[in-house]
Amino acid sequence: MEQHLIKSIYVEKLFGLYTYDFNSEMLNNSAVILYGDNGVGKSTLLRLAFHLLSPANNGGHRTGLYKTNFELLKVELTSGYILTAKHEAGKSGRRVVVLDIIKDNKIVARWNHYPDSPDGRRMIIDDEIVYVNEHELFENFPTRLKLKKGPAKDPIRKVTSQRLYLETLRNITPVTFILNADRRLDGDTISDPDDEVELRQAVRMGTPKRIQDLVLRSREIALSQALNAATKWIARKAVQGTNQGTDNVHSTYVRILKQLVSSSNKSELLIKDDDIDTLKLNLKKIGSETFSLAKYELTSFLEMSELENILSTASISQKGLSAELLKPYIESLDGRLAGVRTIYKILDKFISTINDLLTDKEISFKLSQGFQIINKFGDVLQPAQLSSGEQQLLLLFCYVLVARDTPSIFMIDEPEISLNIKWQRIIINSLLDITDGANIQFIFASHSLEIISQHRHRVVKLENKNV
Numbered sequence: 001m002e003q004h005l006i007k008s009i010y011v012e013k014l015f016g017l018y019t020y021d022f023n024s025e026m027l028n029n030s031a032v033i034l035y036g037d038n039g040v041g042k043s044t045l046l047r048l049a050f051h052l053l054s055p056a057n058n059g060g061h062r063t064g065l066y067k068t069n070f071e072l073l074k075v076e077l078t079s080g081y082i083l084t085a086k087h088e089a090g091k092s093g094r095r096v097v098v099l100d101i102i103k104d105n106k107i108v109a110r111w112n113h114y115p116d117s118p119d120g121r122r123m124i125i126d127d128e129i130v131y132v133n134e135h136e137l138f139e140n141f142p143t144r145l146k147l148k149k150g151p152a153k154d155p156i157r158k159v160t161s162q163r164l165y166l167e168t169l170r171n172i173t174p175v176t177f178i179l180n181a182d183r184r185l186d187g188d189t190i191s192d193p194d195d196e197v198e199l200r201q202a203v204r205m206g207t208p209k210r211i212q213d214l215v216l217r218s219r220e221i222a223l224s225q226a227l228n229a230a231t232k233w234i235a236r237k238a239v240q241g242t243n244q245g246t247d248n249v250h251s252t253y254v255r256i257l258k259q260l261v262s263s264s265n266k267s268e269l270l271i272k273d274d275d276i277d278t279l280k281l282n283l284k285k286i287g288s289e290t291f292s293l294a295k296y297e298l299t300s301f302l303e304m305s306e307l308e309n310i311l312s313t314a315s316i317s318q319k320g321l322s323a324e325l326l327k328p329y330i331e332s333l334d335g336r337l338a339g340v341r342t343i344y345k346i347l348d349k350f351i352s353t354i355n356d357l358l359t360d361k362e363i364s365f366k367l368s369q370g371f372q373i374i375n376k377f378g379d380v381l382q383p384a385q386l387s388s389g390e391q392q393l394l395l396l397f398c399y400v401l402v403a404r405d406t407p408s409i410f411m412i413d414e415p416e417i418s419l420n421i422k423w424q425r426i427i428i429n430s431l432l433d434i435t436d437g438a439n440i441q442f443i444f445a446s447h448s449l450e451i452i453s454q455h456r457h458r459v460v461k462l463e464n465k466n467v
Helices: 042-053 063-065 161-172 195-205 209-262 272-295 306-314 316-357 388-405 421-434 451-454
Strands: 006-013 018-022 030-034 071-078 082-089 094-103 107-112 121-125 128-132 176-181 185-187 361-366 370-375 408-413 440-445 459-461
Touching: 006 042, 030 042, 030 421, 030 451, 042 063, 042 071, 042 082, 042 107, 042 408, 042 440, 063 094, 063 107, 094 161, 107 161, 161 361, 176 388, 185 388, 209 316, 209 370, 209 388, 272 306, 272 316, 306 316, 316 388, 316 421, 388 408, 388 421, 388 440, 421 440, 421 451
Parallel strands: 030 440, 030 459, 176 408, 408 440
Antiparallel strands: 006 018, 006 071, 071 082, 082 094, 094 107, 121 128, 176 185, 361 370
16 A cells, blocks of 8 residues: 655745755654744745645645745655646746646646636547646647547546646545644644634624634634544444454354354363463453443443353363353454454543643543543533643644544644643654554654754754755
């Protein structure tokens, strides 16, 4: 399976001043920290990479690229695809951003973007459809380019160069998020809180007294959405695990029937004491595991002491028969539990990591209720009752949890904002802990000495090549 994470980033003449080249050696870590002086483009570089990787056509991504002053931006993915954005003067003299997707030195898709750019014309190269618009440079395409001529009702789907570019981008890029310095988490997969529509209206109508309240309300809604998304993700994983466990149980009980049939001709079933001790140990382990899983309602707690007592007090022949029945029963339970072990480990790590960061409150989870935040008096807290730092952490960690299923990149600008010294020291390791084994990459931009000193091997300093 191809990995679609970032291998390298190159930007030329950012603000007309800075050229940076972050090669594969610099970005070969699951977490990288960009460090540099104020005003040299750390935050802007994160936003540009975010815009270039994002396929949604309603998030201002291409406008962000168009309005930012740079000559060339290039992001190479680990899958071999290269995305470029280059500012050029169009044939009409109007500035355009040429957006290319390249694989094996060939242009896979191109979109010459400028605000309100028109649809493209459909072209055919041999039997392959290519879509270009009037501003594209034809010399970059093969000379065998020809217009498609056909009947009025052309069965071929009409697509613009814009649509071809965006569909290709959607298929090859990871899910990308950015946490801006204003503590807003953006990403194409994140729902926009309804109250933000009201916020935008308030900004346009000039009602500044209410704007701060609306911003706070928007963050609370965003956190509620994130907790709900995380709950649904865990529930889906639990259902998948249950289905897997059912399959395991079915195959095990086929074996039970076969064992009973084969044992029916034996006048007496004998078993060694060591085997009895092993069975007791396995019963204890399953009882202990179901107790832990029941905490999150991933399964019911199974009390095993009565079965252990039967094995201890039965006669020799009864022990043999009991053991013959218990062996496949234990196997069937183990098969059912195997289906939810993975999600339990991920969820338990998530809960313990968050609770290590919180003070005088903790987060809990039950499959029937979802996540709850409870203070030291046992009161359930709403997102509005959390500090801005706590809201930021929960929002980020929820989306990091849900992102485990697909290749994902999180770009985090100044993670130290709203975080105390303790949180700054452990934030990166905490994120890496709950994404262990997942195809997730973190790129930070930070000034925090606490963060940088803890992760010197992850720090990449911005060095201007344009000197």
